[in-house]
Amino acid sequence: MSRKDRDHFNLLCDIGELAALVTGSHNIETFMDSAVRLVSRHLKADVCSIYLYDESAEELILRATIGLNPKAVGRIRMKPGEGLVGATFENLHPIRESAAGGNPLFKYFEEADEERFESFLAVPIQRGVQRIGVLVVQHETADYFSERDVMALKASASQLAGAVENARLLMDLYEATGTHPEVQAPASLQFIRGQSASEGIAQGPITFFKKSHVAFLSGDAHRNENFTVEDFHEAVRQTSRQLADLQSRLAERLPESASLIFTAHFMILKDPKFIDRIVHQIAEGVSPPEAVKNVARHYINVFASSSHAYIREKVSDMEDLAGRILKNLFRRGAEKQENEKGKIVVAAELYPSEILKMASEEVQGVILVKGGITSHVSILARSLKIPLVIADHPHLMHLPEETPVLLDANVGNIYIRPDQEILLQFAGQEAAGKIAAASPSTVCRITQTGDGTRVRLLANINLLSELSTAKELNAEGIGLYRTEFPFIIRPTFPSEEEQYLVYKHLFDEMADREVTIRTLDIAGDKALVYANATSGKNPDLGLRSIRFSLRNRPLFEQQLRAILRAGAEARHLRIMFPMISSLDEFRDARSVVDACVRDLKREDLPHHPGPSIGMMVEVPSVVEIMPALAREADFFSIGTNDFIQYTLAVDRTNEKVADYYRAYHPAVLRGLARVVRAAKTAGREIAVCGEMGHETAYIPFLLGIGIRILSVGPQFLPALRERIAGLTLAEAERHARLLLAEDTLAGALKVLETPTSG
Known part of the structure; x- marks a missing residue:
């Protein structure tokens, strides 16, 4: 494919262009108008239109167009299956016609003035399992659109779907439609010992997650102050500027395009009905703060009562947005944003997306009052270098706002109102750490035991921002790229194009090194609210990981296509399936990869023709069938966290049974040894990518049973090299x-505690 064709196909893959489309529009209507103009310009089409599905009316409605009569917007409506547009929506399949009028499904609308347009092309707009609408382009010339245009328009629909979904939700909204006493922590509370989940030292005043924003919706502070409607408009303008700044800063830290996490906020801000409702109440004598609260509560009630989980999730967006507007209103024009920058955030629980918001606001550290140190919130905090301590101490939630705290997340200590002696002690440690970090050091390129046995060290990567650290510390490749994070940080399924961008960045950065990508692994602490998958009473034993992917084949195919396309020029592309429990399951998953390769070849799209296909060893059922699996899988990687959890029937994130989660259990150790022996007998590569791989106490055992590849968080590489160099294979x-x-x-x-060399 030529470079021109690639640019044409990727169309809106420039995330900056899409972000500018969202942030630069004055309201929802201008956003929709800008979107159709952008697509029309890229495809050189005479007409571009967006039809959105109204669930309450069960109709597709023309919401924006360039080329058709603008008076038709809002007036043209059709049922799913009705006309070419309705057929596209119902079948979720593109329709391309060289002469649309000749198709018996074509439905003519006099008010559209579209009789002169011959060529017709429509693609569905959807986000995962949610149907949103249809994107249409037309041209006066017959047989104008090619198969390449079909792929380009699909890319456009995928890239625009998230913002369009939020716009549709707000449009449909208008067509459908007590304070508790504070518990104080004891004044004597000075020190708490918790568990370190993400290392580092942080110092600052505490704030409570969501509490400062949500409190504005229920509190009555500032009720006696006089505010004007202009104060309200200025607060909205400031909020918009601050959100744009947050998006920009988050985009720098997260190339995964998590900057679009605030899309819902922008769509609400640009909704004239949202603003008009508030202004109308102010005109009737309601104070601006109360008007904001009243309208926000209306949105919250509508969102909360929805039968769709992904819409109920918008409640937190509305709470956050309303809180930001109120904070700006109360400051009366003060431009400086009062956010969590420089603070220690205390939270009862957090979703991964909420950690991302905190990263954008530059928090100093986080105290989580419940959770597990292997949860994905913890992993994400480590990736973002946010110190995190987990402390099961409810009194923390009742400390006064702004209480000074020192967080020693290296060991899990929390100092409340630390005295000068403690502050000076940690200031000295921090200074020494900076000097050590600045000192030149040599990083070994080859890892081997004291007697010369070669061991390969690879990196586990959660976020693309970790790649620089992995390369600086000479990781020999990426042994595990966790693809769930681009899913977790978004409010709905990322499209093929969005995933392609993430994976392309990964392959470009690691062009000369091995890269292993694990397909989507969701469940438990990585559940996707928008997935609408039944989690059941025990999500870790439910529809998770490869089971979810195989049950939702179109989503699985999108991910695999994105991986294969992004790795088209990669020298070492490896695809790994999580939680395989049978040979049949592995074969089913591999067959989907083969089908995607055939489809990409037929579509003449650049792709990797033959990636290595491997699997995670996490489920005890595979121990007995390892010889059969080793005949068909190209490689294996042991996920020790789940392997231990499932072998011992212990929830590794439940602090009540944490003492039962023991990697040194004889059944675990013998199971690992059998797995490694079967793989090596068949001449298959096998690695360890779970927590045991970076715990130095287990390194002699892992090397002793035959492991020669370890994949760990980049920060663990130096310590591992030192530990391995101090061992001999015989020991x-x-x-x-x-x-x-x-x-x-x-x-x-x-035995484990008996010292070995090193």
Whole structure:
């Protein structure tokens, strides 16, 4: 494919152009108008139109157009299956006609003035399982659009879908439609010992997640002040500027395009009905703060009562947005944003997307009062270098706002109102750390034991921002790229094009090194609210990981196509399936990859023709069938976290049974040894990518049973190299034999704690 064709196909893949479309529009109507103009310009089409589906009326409505009579907007309506547009929506398949009038499905609308347009092309707009509408282009010339235009328009619909979905939600909204006493923490509370989940030292005043914003909606502060309608408009303008700034800063930290996390906020701000409702109440004598609260509560009630989980999630967006407007209103024109920058955030629980918002506001650290150190919130905090401590201490939630705290997340200590001696002690540690970091150091390029046994060290990556650290520390490749984070940070399924951008960045950065991409692994602490998948009472045993992907094949195909396209020029592309439990499941998943390769070849799109296909070893059921799996899988990687959890029937994120989660359990150790032996007998590569891989106490055992590849968080690479260099293979193998001979936990622990060299 020529470069011109690639630019044409990727169309709106420039995330900056899309972000500018969202932030630069004055209201929803101008956004929709700008969108159709942009697509029309790229495809050189005479007409571009957006039809959105109204769920309450069960109709597709023309909401924006360039080329048709503008008076037709809002007037042209059709049912799913009605006309070419309705057929596109109902079948979720593009329709291309060289002469639209000759198709018996074509429905003529006199008010559209479209009789002169011959060529017709329509594609569905959808986000995952949600049907949003239809994107249409037309041209006066017959047989004008090519198959390449079909692919380009699909890319456009995918890129615009998130913002268009929020616009539709707000449009449909108008066509459908007590304070508790504060509990104070004891004044004597000075020190709490928690668990370190993300290392670092942080100091600052505390604030409570959501509390400062949500409190504005229920509190009565400033009720006696006089505000004008102009004060309200200025607060809205400031809020818009601040959100744009947050998006810009977050985009720098997260190339995954998480900047669009505030799209819903912008769509609400640009909704004239939202603004007009508030202005109308102010004109009737309601104070501006109360008017904002009243209208915000109306939105919240409508969102909260929806039967769709992804719409109910908008409640937090509305709370956040209204709180920001009220904070700006109360400051009366003060431009400086009062956010969580420089503060320690205390929260009862957090979603990964909320950690991302905190990163955009430059929090100093986070205290989580419940959760597990292996949860994905913890992993994400480590990726973003946000110190995080988990402390099961409810009194933390009742400290006064702005209470000074020092967070030693290296060991899990929390100092409340620290005295000068403690502050000076940590100031000295921090200064010493900076000096050490600035000192030149040599990073080994090759890792080997003391007697010369080669061990390959790869990096586990959650976010693209970690790639620079992995390369600086000479990771030999990416042993695990967790693809769920681009899904988690968005309010709905990322499109093929959005995923393509993320994976392309990954392959470009690691062009000369091995890259292993794990397909979507969701469930439990990584649940996608918008997925509408039944989590059940035990989500870790439910429709998760590869089960979800195979049950939702169109989504699985989008991800695989994006990986194959992005890795078209990669030297070492490896695709890995999570939570495989049977040979049949592996074959099913591999067949989808093969089908995607065939489709991309037929479409003449650049792609990798033959990636290596492997699987995670996480489920005990595979231990007995490893020889059969090893005949068909190209490689294996052991996810020790889940392997231990499922072998011992222990929820690794439940602090009540945390003591039962023991990697040194004889059943775990023997299961790992059998898996490694089967893989190596078949000549297959096998690695460890779970937490055991960076815990230095287990390195002798892993080397002793035959592991020669470890994939860990980049920050663990230096310590691992040092530990491995201090061992000999003979020592490691003897240590492994002793461990495998033990039948009891006590016996295994005694062997584990017996020093080996290094």
